[in-house]
Amino acid sequence: MxxxxxxxxxxxxxxIRQTRQPSRVIASVATPLLVWAFFAGGFAGAVGSxxxxxxxxxxxxxxxxxxxxxxxxxxxxxxxSLIQDRHDGFxxxxxxxxxxxxxxxxxxxxxxxxxxxxxATIVLLALPFLxxxxxxxxxxxxxxxxxxxxxxxxxxxxxxxxxxxxTQGFHGVMxxxxxxxxxxSGAVFPVDDAAGWLRLIAYANPLxxxxxxxxxxLGMGTASPSHTxxxxxxxxxxxxxxxxxxxxxxxxxxxxx
Amino acid sequence: xxxxxxxxxxxxxxxxxxxxHAQRRALDQVSLEADDQLVAMLGPNGAxxxxxxxxxxxMIVPDEGVxxxxxxxxxxxxxxxxxxxxxLLTVRENILLAGxxxxxxxxxxxxxxxxxxxPLHLQDRLADQVRHLSGGLKRxxxxxxxxxxxxAVLLLDEPTTGLDIxxxxxxxxxxxxxxxxxxxxxxxxxxxxxEAEHADRVLLMREGTIIADDSPAKLKATLSDRVLRIQSxxxxxxxxxxxxxxxxxxxxxxxxxxxxxxxxLLAGCPDPAATLTLATPTLSDVYSWYxxxxxxxxxxx
Numbered sequence: 099m100x101x102x103x104x105x106x107x108x109x110x111x112x113x114i115r116q117t118r119q120p121s122r123v124i125a126s127v128a129t130p131l132l133v134w135a136f137f138a139g140g141f142a143g144a145v146g147s148x149x150x151x152x153x154x155x156x157x158x159x160x161x162x163x164x165x166x167x168x169x170x171x172x173x174x175x176x177x178x179s180l181i182q183d184r185h186d187g188f189x190x191x192x193x194x195x196x197x198x199x200x201x202x203x204x205x206x207x208x209x210x211x212x213x214x215x216x217x218a219t220i221v222l223l224a225l226p227f228l229x230x231x232x233x234x235x236x237x238x239x240x241x242x243x244x245x246x247x248x249x250x251x252x253x254x255x256x257x258x259x260x261x262x263x264x265t266q267g268f269h270g271v272m273x274x275x276x277x278x279x280x281x282x283s284g285a286v287f288p289v290d291d292a293a294g295w296l297r298l299i300a301y302a303n304p305l306x307x308x309x310x311x312x313x314x315x316l317g318m319g320t321a322s323p324s325h326t327x328x329x330x331x332x333x334x335x336x337x338x339x340x341x342x343x344x345x346x347x348x349x350x351x352x353x354x355x
Numbered sequence: 356x357x358x359x360x361x362x363x364x365x366x367x368x369x370x371x372x373x374x375x376h377a378q379r380r381a382l383d384q385v386s387l388e389a390d391d392q393l394v395a396m397l398g399p400n401g402a403x404x405x406x407x408x409x410x411x412x413x414m415i416v417p418d419e420g421v422x423x424x425x426x427x428x429x430x431x432x433x434x435x436x437x438x439x440x441x442x443l444l445t446v447r448e449n450i451l452l453a454g455x456x457x458x459x460x461x462x463x464x465x466x467x468x469x470x471x472x473x474p475l476h477l478q479d480r481l482a483d484q485v486r487h488l489s490g491g492l493k494r495x496x497x498x499x500x501x502x503x504x505x506x507a508v509l510l511l512d513e514p515t516t517g518l519d520i521x522x523x524x525x526x527x528x529x530x531x532x533x534x535x536x537x538x539x540x541x542x543x544x545x546x547x548x549x550e551a552e553h554a555d556r557v558l559l560m561r562e563g564t565i566i567a568d569d570s571p572a573k574l575k576a577t578l579s580d581r582v583l584r585i586q587s588x589x590x591x592x593x594x595x596x597x598x599x600x601x602x603x604x605x606x607x608x609x610x611x612x613x614x615x616x617x618x619x620l621l622a623g624c625p626d627p628a629a630t631l632t633l634a635t636p637t638l639s640d641v642y643s644w645y646x647x648x649x650x651x652x653x654x655x656x
Contacts, residue, residue, distance in 0.1 A: 100458040103458045103460075104456045106455070107452050107456065111441060111444065111448070114444060114448065118443045119443070186441070186442065187435055187437050188440070188441050190414070190435055191433070191440075191453070191456075191500070192456065193414060194412045194414060194428055194433050195453075195456035195457065196428045196429035197456045197457075197458075
């Protein structure tokens with residue numbers, strides 16, 4: 099069967115749904131901006147420049163972190179829609195249709211990532227006002243890293259949403275899994291300056307490498323070519339891993355009864 | 356069981372639901388063959404109707420037995436107990452999505468929608484979001500969704516649940532017209548005897564098994580032309596009288612059903628306070644007759 103047509107149609111469906119629920123999009127962008135305002139404002143006096151070599155101040159430093167937080171929220175919304183589809187009955191129709199099951203995963207990942215990138219771009223627009231002037235290629239690189247973060251997080255989220263039956267349960271799992279991933283990724287502090295135990299956790303966290311790739315693309319820091327290569331390799335590989343996880347769980351696990 | 360290319364063919368399918376503390380046999384060695392018929396599965400909740408549909412649709416893998424037809428999911432469509440539509444999308448968007456799920460082109464889907472929208476009285480509501488439609492309209496839109504790819508097999512899982520009488524009648528008149536226009540095998544799960552009357556064939560189901568399988572007329576004929584339904588405070592005495600009457604009878608919960616009944620039998624009833632109804636048999640009578648004392652077709656609406 100031609101799987102492209104159903105994938106495209108379901109992706110379009112997800113995007114249409116978002117345009118008819120603008121409050122979700124607004125919440126996804128507003129929350130990180132508020133967090134940024136409180137962090138940047140609250141620590142303005144206590145913290146000088148976060149990166150002494152480039153002189154980046156906290157307000158600018160945490161913008162990539164806030165962009166990834168936006169992606170995190172958008173990914174949770176994208177994943178939770180699977181539970182909503184199940185409760186609304188739409189998922190049953192998708193499961194008994196001739197379209198391969200993996201098209202459900204791919205369409206949710208595609209639509210969720212498109213929306214996440216649009217929202218994250220709004221957050222990144224603050225950078226020029228905070229003294230960071232990334233090149234157009236740098237912005238594209240940052241968006242690529244954010245896209246990888248989105249694919250990874252939606253992939254994990256869909257796999258969890260497939261197993262967990264309630265939105266409450268899903269939120270619990272997400273808070274226990276995705277928030278720590280984000281918090282230990284160096285989104286709001288430089289990993290290299292963190293305590294040893296936290297540094298270890300951060301280096302094992304794929305989101306840390308995606309944050310690094312994003313910051314390097316935006317010109318917010320320097321790294322050796324090998325370090326840059328590792329950051330991008332881990333970022334792309336974890337995105338593929340996330341997508342694969344969702345595809346495998348949705349395709350292979352027993353249907354919900 | 357061998358099937359010579361019918362639309363539906365299931366051989367000895369069994370399904371057991373298991374939880375940590377218990378297991379329940381939801382389907383027990385059920386075999387079914389049907390082609391170009393409307394087959395109704397009549398039974399109360401837990402009779403195995405939805406499980407059988409799940410097996411046919413591939414949503415449930417049977418522990419035993421095989422499903423040889425429908426051979427692919429492209430051959431079947433399902434109308435569930437509640438509409439499987441996206442409430443935020445318009446009717447047209449939902450139908451286009453359903454067509455795309457069958458890899459139909461947008462042009463083909465819209466052409467087919469044009470055929471369906473008129474008889475389903477949906478023409479003026481295609482641009483409306485589903486959440487703004489009444490229950491009856493949602494049902495008709497859901498039927499359009501199911502029929503968009505011209506399925507060979509249509510599974511209807513209690514499709515008129517929650518609909519008022521007029522909406523139910525509209526649903527059934529459209530379905531009858533569709534059947535006349537296009538050969539199709541329909542498997543209907545219901546606990547409503549009036550819906551089962553539409554069928555060419557009725558499967559009476561209880562506790563995961565098919566306890567009778569015939570046309571509605573033939574099933575009713577097994578109880579003869581007239582049955583006597585008895586409700587009495589002195590149930591035991593009336594059972595004794597039914598036994599002495601020499602006619603076939605069954606205890607059906609709090610009632611007693613005597614087949615082959617007539618006015619003479621009615622006149623001889625020893626309990627003047629008993630409630631007696633002499634009537635032509637209904638499918639509900641037939642179900643009680645076959646399913647036994649504790650069985651009844653609860654019909655929550």
